[in-house]
Amino acid sequence: MKILLFRRLTQILILVAFIVSNHYGLKLLLGDLSASSLFGAITFADPFALLQLILAGASVGMSVIIGAVIVAILYAVIAPRAFCAWVCPVNLFTDMAAKLREKLGFNKDAKLLNLPKNTRYYLLLAILVFSALLSLPVFESVSFVGMVQRGIIYLDIFVLAAIFVIIVFDMFVLPRGICGYICPLGAFYALLSKFSLIRISHDLSKCNKCAKCLKACPEPQVLSMVGHKSGFVTNSECISCGRCIDVCNDDAMKFSIRNLKEER
Ligand code: SF4
Ligand code: SF4
Numbered sequence: 343m344k345i346l347l348f349r350r351l352t353q354i355l356i357l358v359a360f361i362v363s364n365h366y367g368l369k370l371l372l373g374d375l376s377a378s379s380l381f382g383a384i385t386f387a388d389p390f391a392l393l394q395l396i397l398a399g400a401s402v403g404m405s406v407i408i409g410a411v412i413v414a415i416l417y418a419v420i421a422p423r424a425f426c427a428w429v430c431p432v433n434l435f436t437d438m439a440a441k442l443r444e445k446l447g448f449n450k451d452a453k454l455l456n457l458p459k460n461t462r463y464y465l466l467l468a469i470l471v472f473s474a475l476l477s478l479p480v481f482e483s484v485s486f487v488g489m490v491q492r493g494i495i496y497l498d499i500f501v502l503a504a505i506f507v508i509i510v511f512d513m514f515v516l517p518r519g520i521c522g523y524i525c526p527l528g529a530f531y532a533l534l535s536k537f538s539l540i541r542i543s544h545d546l547s548k549c550n551k552c553a554k555c556l557k558a559c560p561e562p563q564v565l566s567m568v569g570h571k572s573g574f575v576t577n578s579e580c581i582s583c584g585r586c587i588d589v590c591n592d593d594a595m596k597f598s599i600r601n602l603k604e605e606r
Contacts, residue, residue, distance in 0.1 A: 345584030352428050360495045375429070375491050376482065377406060385409035389417075390530045394479035397470055414534060421540035421597075422575075423531045426521060427583035430528075431491045435505050436521050439512035440560070448513075450557075455516045459563065462522075462529035469526050486520070487527055518560050521581075528581075535578045541600040542575040542586060544568055548594035555586035555595055574600050 359371040360378070369382035377387045387409035395402050417425055426433055443450075469481045482488065486504055493501020512519050521528050544567055551569040556562045564577035565586065586595045 345588050364495050386413050389414035390527055391482050394473040397474040398477045398479050418534050421582040422535040422538050422578035423581040425531050426528050426581040432487050435508050436512050439509045443513055453516045457523045466526040466529045532578045539600050540597055543598040545594045546572040548592045550592050554589040558585040558589045
């Protein structure tokens, strides 16, 4: 619960910083997740958007390139898909849908749609190919992540419809469907953070095999070692949300620094 509170606070503070900066012209965090400026001094840009722009043949300013490289390095080094659990506003609503499913007692396996887990990677590849073919940053034109964030920043009533669709999709069509199967941005960050250093580690000697972590995890395939052996979560589809730590009463899960040398 402690990590969840800290995570929500981070997500909300980032949104509040964007809202007050954009509405009152403060130089705190101007712009949006595609491109922003921190204290009017440091530019951040979305590396996935930059990749699409480059493939589309658009001319991109040096400050955007540097901003995207900074963001890419941060997410590549820190923790897998940290963007998803700590920054992306869509996560607030997909977590809400998962909570509602649980509270309403839905069968955890009930779904209307079956998709392979790799769908997001195929979509990612298709977006890059079509960005080059159409000379257009394809995902940027339809990004529900950007849509939700800009909608919240600029208090756009139509964004409520997009949020409603996301919640309904995750509740009734495919549990954890948006982030776990469809979002190409999440897939991009999973690939980018293959070698990131902060990882969940599992201590088998403390584990009582209750499987609470597996039930709480939005990407349970990454926890295949739980109850079998000690070790790090090396699969970068983990979103670094810390839910497994919050629900484990035996202290068998924690964030640790991964030893890449030992994994060779
Ligand atoms: S998977 Fe996509 S929508 Fe979900 S949290 Fe990550 S970036 Fe946001
Ligand atoms: S392994 Fe833990 S930190 Fe990673 S996604 Fe699952 S619950 Fe979140």
